[in-house]
Amino acid sequence: MSAEHSVENTLKKAVMQLQESGSDSPSLDAAVLLCHALNKPRSFLLTWPEKELDSEQLASFEQILNRRLTGEPIAYIIGEREFWSLPLAVSPSTLIPRPDTERLVEIALDKALETSGDILDLGTGTGAIALALASELPQRKVWGVDVKTEAKELAEKNAERLGFTNTEFRSGSWFEPIETGTQFALIVSNPPYIEKTDPHLTQGDVRFEPLSALVADDNGLADIRYISQAAPNYLLEGGWLMFEHGYDQGVAVREILSNLGYDQVNTYKDYGDNDRVTIGRWCSTK
Template sequence: MRIDQVLSEAAACLARCASGEAATPHLDAQLLMAHVLGRSRTWLYTWGDREIEGVELEQFKDLVERREQGEPVAWLLGYREFFGLRLAVSPHTLIPRPDTETLVEQALLRMPANGARALDLGTGSGAIALALASERPAWQVTGIDIVAGAVALARRNADALGITNVHFEEGHFFSALPPAARFELIVSNPPYIDEGDEHLRQGDVRFEPRSALVAGQNGMADLWHLIDTARHFLAPDGWLLLEHGHQQGGAVRTALLEAGYDGVSTCQDLGGRERVSLGQWPSPLSNSLKQEGS
């Protein structure tokens, strides 16, 4: 069969599949076909009249069937692109998403290019830590995750990308750090979904680890913990940036302000939804200026 005919049929199947998860059926089919053939999507457009048969056709059909059942495309391919990096993914971690690039962009905007120490908590595949380390070679970046499989995956991604100014440790948020550790930047995309949220039964999220998605207290427990504890690990004038649900911006800003952070604000993601809130831990000088002003 011709490649373009096979792609058309596969896209039609994904569009009407019973699970209803293929929101981008044509793109999904193209990505899977390009993966099987070892070609780019551009090549598919140019050479769509070529034949596909035998083992390659069977491999493609198998991947399409798995996608019809809702299995994430990233798992089928074995990787996901994030901030220009190709990252291996696995069931141990969340699949990196474009909206999380907002967190990276905002962190880069607020820090000088030289000499910063950055910490990524709940690093998963290492996406955020590796993006920061790649964009800022002079930084020293640490990624921490409670799941051993995630730490191993993040280390493999760093090795594959040749990024050397990052290292990964196993631990629950700050537990892997010595008490004297200080960072100019702390970032995190923590669990922030309430356990009763209907989105947990939809799309790729159904296949991802609940421990990386769900938090207590209506999804706010880990966010509150990070806001409270980060104060003890931030250098003066250091920044804390947190990804959160699009309806949690107000609560996160309130928590940051009540904990004593300055410059508190929220940034929108690619869809115009509140996604990243941030605050700066004041230096002794700024604290004294505040007291004088009051």
């Protein structure tokens, strides 16, 4: 096999193809995909640039590269995404965990330290939020609920891989699988919040993600409104409800919570200085 198929030349060719396809991180994409095809760490690419790929390795790499050239997210191709420094298995049945969601985890941890009691993550998907909280709060039980059985099973798989024993995942719509009378110190959620006509749904990785986890009626607020109305039945006195939401939904979510009687309602910015997380505290006696 010619030097054309060395690690270095294979990478160069892939980077050019990815640039032409519109990738905003062609060098990183090429490196991650080649490491996956070779089952090697990133250091291998730097240490052995002249190493020749055999026909099987080359075919494997070209197959996954072609998937990326059509725009398929890297996380779905390699089946994994890091979140809160945790390696999480992902699948097309769930959203890909994003860095901005770590902001919700930070705020949840801050409020968890003020309370005692279990924590509930609604719409858990890969289990990213629940598992991040479970990793930081090993003495607390963290529940996760998702309407998709495949997502619930994936979250359980991630918990098992990470060795967490303080989590419980259930399948059902929002509070449906939670027994009446069960109460939580904290309820967190990254629910569907995109309006169905939003042009972002036809761009980038979002094109490949499940619409049911992205889109909500009522200008993207339907699920946030429903959860907010039902949550007092499942919150301990003084418990917190918090949402991740769209960059332009801070005012609307604050109004929903305030109108329902939550207090200490506040919106926090994400790392890009956009409104991203809104919280409210439930007290039955004001």
